[in-house]
Amino acid sequence: PCRLRRPLHFPRNRIPLHTDNLSFKFRIYHLKLRRNSSRAQHSPLPAMSTTEGKPDADAVEEMAREAAAWCAMHGLVVGDRADPRSGTVPGVGLVHAPISLLPSRLPESFWSQACELAPLFNELVDRVSLDGDFLQDSLSKTRQVDDFTSRLLDIHRKMMDANKKENIRLGLHRSDYMLDSETNSLLQIELNTISVSFPGLCSIVTELHRTLINQYGNLLCLDAKRVPGNEASRQFAKALAKAWDEFNVDSAVVMMIVQPEERNMYDQYWLVKYLRESHGVTTIRKTLSEVEAEGRVLPDGTLVVNDRKVTVVYFRAGYTPNDYPSEAEWSARLLMEQSSAVKCPSISYHLVGTKKIQQELAKPNVLERFLENKEEIAKLRQCFAGLWSLDDEEVVKSAIENPDLFVLKPQREGGGNNIYGLDVREALIRLKKEGGDALSAYILMQRIFPKASLASLVRGGVCHEALTVSELGIYGAYLRNKDKVIINDKCGYLMRTKVSSSDEGGVAAGFAVLDSLYLTDK
Ligand SMILES: Nc1ncnc2c1ncn2[C@@H]1O[C@H](COP(=O)(O)OP(=O)(O)OP(=O)(O)O)[C@@H](O)[C@H]1O
Ligand SMILES: [Mg+2]
Numbered sequence: 001p002c003r004l005r006r007p008l009h010f011p012r013n014r015i016p017l018h019t020d021n022l023s024f025k026f027r028i029y030h031l032k033l034r035r036n037s038s039r040a041q042h043s044p045l046p047a048m049s050t051t052e053g054k055p056d057a058d059a060v061e062e063m064a065r066e067a068a069a070w071c072a073m074h075g076l077v078v079g080d081r082a083d084p085r086s087g088t089v090p091g092v093g094l095v096h097a098p099i100s101l102l103p104s105r106l107p108e109s110f111w112s113q114a115c116e117l118a119p120l121f122n123e124l125v126d127r128v129s130l131d132g133d134f135l136q137d138s139l140s141k142t143r144q145v146d147d148f149t150s151r152l153l154d155i156h157r158k159m160m161d162a163n164k165k166e167n168i169r170l171g172l173h174r175s176d177y178m179l180d181s182e183t184n185s186l187l188q189i190e191l192n193t194i195s196v197s198f199p200g201l202c203s204i205v206t207e208l209h210r211t212l213i214n215q216y217g218n219l220l221c222l223d224a225k226r227v228p229g230n231e232a233s234r235q236f237a238k239a240l241a242k243a244w245d246e247f248n249v250d251s252a253v254v255m256m257i258v259q260p261e262e263r264n265m266y267d268q269y270w271l272v273k274y275l276r277e278s279h280g281v282t283t284i285r286k287t288l289s290e291v292e293a294e295g296r297v298l299p300d301g302t303l304v305v306n307d308r309k310v311t312v313v314y315f316r317a318g319y320t321p322n323d324y325p326s327e328a329e330w331s332a333r334l335l336m337e338q339s340s341a342v343k344c345p346s347i348s349y350h351l352v353g354t355k356k357i358q359q360e361l362a363k364p365n366v367l368e369r370f371l372e373n374k375e376e377i378a379k380l381r382q383c384f385a386g387l388w389s390l391d392d393e394e395v396v397k398s399a400i401e402n403p404d405l406f407v408l409k410p411q412r413e414g415g416g417n418n419i420y421g422l423d424v425r426e427a428l429i430r431l432k433k434e435g436g437d438a439l440s441a442y443i444l445m446q447r448i449f450p451k452a453s454l455a456s457l458v459r460g461g462v463c464h465e466a467l468t469v470s471e472l473g474i475y476g477a478y479l480r481n482k483d484k485v486i487i488n489d490k491c492g493y494l495m496r497t498k499v500s501s502s503d504e505g506g507v508a509a510g511f512a513v514l515d516s517l518y519l520t521d522k
Contacts, residue, residue, distance in 0.1 A: 060456055061463060063216060064101055066215070072094070078096075101456035103516040104470045105520050107519070113186055118475070119476065129346065135348065149356075151324070152350060156348060169346065170345075170478070170479050174196035175191045175476065176188065180449060199270075202233075205230075205515065241278070243342045246481050253308050288329035291332035293328075300340070313341050313344065319413040386445065387444070395444055399424055408424045408443075410442050416509050452467045459513065466500075467501075
């Protein structure tokens with residue numbers, strides 16, 4: 001018998017959309033929102049929300065204990081903050097990864113839409129990466145005020161000047177989405193092209209949820225078949241191995257660039273394991289400063305680190321200024337870029353994933369510069385949220401008047417950098433006062449409002465119930481050698497769920513938990 005209560009419904013996290021003093025452009029955007037939401041009223045929004053109801057407290061406690069033990073036994077673990085050695089010494093100070101006890105619901109149509117977009121974004125990244133002038137021009141103002149972007153552009157410029165061509169190009173991306181409850185549409189948060197996290201652990205969360213559903217099936221009224229399979233770790237390892245294959249040098253290794261301290265190392269070790277066990281490829285782990293100390297490029301372009309030939313460099317660091325505390329790290333980055341090894345990502349792929357480029361690609365007629373197929377262009381554009389540069393005075397004015405409708409984003413990765421709510425107003429007023437190019441360090445984005453629902457979150461062995469929202473990331477792999485596309489595919493997914501009152505979404509940063517999907521008809 002099913003002991004579930006009826007689904008619970010919550011008021012939506014609504015912000016009034018009608019104000020009288022909006023700019024023309026912004027009014028159009030609101031009109032579109034209103035049109036779409038009135039349509040949505042006829043067919044109630046089937047939002048991402050956690051399971052259909054909830055079992056009683058004792059059953060939840062029992063499931064949470066089972067889940068935590070299962071995580072420990074299946075490698076769904078991260079380093080424990082409480083143990084200072086957990087980020088540097090493998091096998092020391094482990095704790096189960098923060099997880100949602102059960103998967104979150106998503107209508108299957110949105111899942112199909114997100115999966116279909118993955119190869120289109122893969123191809124787009126590749127096309128944009130080949131247009132060096134577009135990248136340099138689009139980021140030219142940003143570089144005036146952002147040192148980090150400026151250093152990346154310097155390396156990129158050097159490669160352009162040397163006419164360096166990357167024949168073998170490997171992208172391991174993740175496109176993140178939220179289901180906007182106002183418009184009932186799947187909107188892209190951003191496309192990550194460097195160091196996308198959790199391909200290793202997310203596959204195991206799916207297995208955990210299927211196991212729990214199978215074990216507690218009667219109680220939960222859920223069907224494990226509705227949790228889609230997730231092969232992200234195997235597929236990423238396969239793409240890295242195929243890139244390695246293209247060189248045909250048996251003694252060569254894949255080099256993973258890592259941070260000196262990494263509590264998410266087990267996520268990375270899952271890829272190391274599959275590379276070795278399924279493809280016979282050895283991985284070495286090096287920090288940027290180790291590469292500087294041990295690396296050199298031979299006259300024929302071969303990258304050698306500690307006397308080992310490296311044919312694929314896979315970055316799980318290097319995306320934040322914190323990863324470059326001295327010139328040594330920058331010279332390591334340049335050294336690798338100058339070599340003939342496949343860089344995942346190359347400096348161009350890295351730049352394509354910046355927030356400024358996301359905003360430029362959302363401008364009218366820009367996608368058309370890179371892609372021919374009109375249907376594909378329309379599909380990509382459909383998932384773009386409102387994105388604006390801060391050159392646009394009317395939008396800045398609207399954001400000062402209605403800060404809750406926007407997110408202000410600097411050119412940063414890794415979570416915790418975005419600005420929300422009243423801080424948007426304060427920051428914009430301050431930046432305007434500073435004058436000059438200060439505003440160019442940021443973009444403005446339409447704030448997306450996913451529907452909130454109750455979920456049980458398990459962190460550090462403690463289970464608690466909270467009102468949550470979810471974000472779906474679809475991994476994509478792209479590999480080509482000159483004209484030949486070897487892989488262009490979606491590669492599994494990452495579902496992250498966070499307390500609805502939290503603005504940021506990072507798991508490692510402590511805002512969100514790992515989750516999986518439960519596909520529904522509507
Ligand atoms: N437009 C938006 N509306 C609502 N929430 C947003 C929006 N943009 C970002 N967020 C929230 O902030 C989080 C971080 O945003 P974003 O991905 O842009 O930053 P990041 O620093 O690149 O993060 P990551 O390390 O995950 O790549 C997202 O996971 C999401 O939860
Ligand atoms: Mg990001």
